[in-house]
Amino acid sequence: MTAGSPERLRADARRNRRKILATAALAFVEDGPYVPMEEIARRAGVGVGTLYRHFPDRDALIMAVVRDNLAATLVRARQAAAEEEQAWDALVRSMSASDETRLVLRLPTLFSPAIVAAIQADPEIRRIRRELVVVIDGLVRRAQNEGSLRADVGTGDLIHLFSLLLRGVRRTPDDTADVALERAQAVILDGLRAHSGDLLPGRPLSATDLEAE
Amino acid sequence: MTAGSPERLRADARRNRRKILATAALAFVEDGPYVPMEEIARRAGVGVGTLYRHFPDRDALIMAVVRDNLAATLVRARQAAAEEEQAWDALVRSMSASDETRLVLRLPTLFSPAIVAAIQADPEIRRIRRELVVVIDGLVRRAQNEGSLRADVGTGDLIHLFSLLLRGVRRTPDDTADVALERAQAVILDGLRAHSGDLLPGRPLSATDLEAE
Amino acid sequence: MTAGSPERLRADARRNRRKILATAALAFVEDGPYVPMEEIARRAGVGVGTLYRHFPDRDALIMAVVRDNLAATLVRARQAAAEEEQAWDALVRSMSASDETRLVLRLPTLFSPAIVAAIQADPEIRRIRRELVVVIDGLVRRAQNEGSLRADVGTGDLIHLFSLLLRGVRRTPDDTADVALERAQAVILDGLRAHSGDLLPGRPLSATDLEAE
């Protein structure tokens, strides 16, 4: 119930809720999917009871973290689409920038197949994902029209490649890792740019081909 | 200690050892790093006691799985280097082909930072890794000499990119996932081919820049 | 303390108090002695805080429920004694009729020995119980005088037998259960009637022999 209508919470409860979500996201990434709930609560500065009042069990917490960060990713993608002149730049910006985006793209690799399935089945998550796909789809088309993105890739291919890239992000970033990421992204972007190379095998993948990411 | 000298084992014990290693590798990939030891034993068709006789604890088992698969990857890379005419083809073949290679490249994403650190510290693993790097280094140089691989990438960049690619492999592969993998690989290879595009940022990464992979 | 002087409460507070007591009695019988306090509050339509304002802890609530229902039982027994011509009929009526009586007789079977001990030690409960015993004692003597009740039973035996009978009442009554109860009562009453059978073993039990019921 709480999770369903976060707006209705008392001010302090809402603060706790946000604190827990942020802490949990970090904890999952740093310590894996089995961080003790007590550890999450401790880091968030609340008692376990409070954590459980907001999220009835671990799965509910995971779900909420995903929803939260996917929603943030959607917001950023829309901003990028609205603000960037070039669709290419909007694509690059919307799919690599924020911590939230990185988190969302890495979460499926953290959790067990069963939980990933639950995540994909969640109606709220599906809804946000659908909206996000609409935005990316638009950018892909615009970028192909402006001649910057090769014509034989689809939204699915893009999401897949950026997923791969961001999943590789070190848990504890350091300079070398940043350089490696930057260079890997450059190689991939080079591969994505419109140019006269060989066509890709198969057909452009749509986002629906790739439900899982 | 048994683990130290697998050659000395009785025939049935050696069979058990191999069965356990194979089962554990699969179990880690399918069920994640927290598969109960008892589950691994059960799937391998032995009692827990037997599992513990071969591997004194979970960490020892993980280590042995990594060693085992890294060694297999080395063997394959050498085969590819020896058999392929083109260094480019040897690179592609040695870094994408086998289940063992995929496993090795995915293992660091499965385990907690602490275990990954232990893996990287293991002398036997360091030794195999060093030999593997020698092989890849040679292939990179040959490929750049034959003009197929762009000159501004290093062995580290390559390992990084292939790691990213193979980490993305679904636990339960299906056709779409296979196509997505193939296409992503094609984009990356396109990005890696020698061509007249922009230079990559930074300097070519060596394998030592990238200890973790 | 609120619990000590329920007469002094504001009208709405008194209403809450009565609602909580009634709900708790039902909840204990339906869901057992461990119904969460929050569940009781919810069913009573109040917040937990309100429940705790009226009854400082679970034991206090249990005690109040027992007091409440024991008092109602006393009232009914007095009515029966006053209204029935035959002492026998007054006995039967006063000890089988009401929900409150059934509840009171079943409560000791619901709670742990420790709580039962606390219940028996409560001065208010002892006082009501004493008055009730006076009434039953009188009825027993009158019934034996009128020749309807066998002479070798005491008030303790009677209370014991009726306790046994009413404890057997199903939580979810149905027709068969009602018939079974009626028939069991008939057998017991038959056994209690003055007749020429064997004497009972031992001596008539007084109510004080049987503090616990």
Place this chain on the structure above:
Amino acid sequence: MTAGSPERLRADARRNRRKILATAALAFVEDGPYVPMEEIARRAGVGVGTLYRHFPDRDALIMAVVRDNLAATLVRARQAAAEEEQAWDALVRSMSASDETRLVLRLPTLFSPAIVAAIQADPEIRRIRRELVVVIDGLVRRAQNEGSLRADVGTGDLIHLFSLLLRGVRRTPDDTADVALERAQAVILDGLRAHSGDLLPGRPLSATDLEAE
């Protein structure tokens, strides 16, 4: 699995199993249905893990306790039926004697409706119960033929009455309680004996009328 084939266990494991069952039965009666599992394990002299290896959860343990004691009750009833000259004596003996019988008759009062339902649904328990009913049915008929048991009661009435009687047994027996039990039993037996009193209301209840006991 373990619970299903207790014969296959190693000698020490079987000893543990029996110890746990005996301890649990006692613990449920003394401390109620929520005795900590750890407490049961401690009293049985084993670790919690051992308890859980034998019985996967609390419900399984409860079920096993019921099965165990119901089976013992059946054995005793058969012995009584075979050994006693008079069916009346066999009835009295088989339905009042043993600790196991008392336990079985009290267990339904200890546990929550949900668990009681599960108990009644258990196929093994239903089977034993059916056999027990056959034995009692035979005794009832024999006793009515020999003229000792009134003709207007059925097996269901008998089981009901003895259930009521034995449920009343104090958790911590003392002399007065023993006397009270003995006297209550005498009253009920008096009520059950063939004599010229009023007929019981309704019709004789069969055991199937009374599934719950």
Place this chain on the structure above:
DNA sequence: GATGAATGAGTGTTCATTCAT
């Protein structure tokens, strides 16, 4: 007074590891 959010101690259950058979 009433509310319901926060707390944390208590308990069920799992699982890595040890050890008797």
Place this chain on the structure above:
DNA sequence: AATGAATGAACACTCATTCAT
């Protein structure tokens, strides 16, 4: 050597009680 039973520490989750709003 192999087996699987026993152990107990660790973690998920619940709920009595307190306290800020």
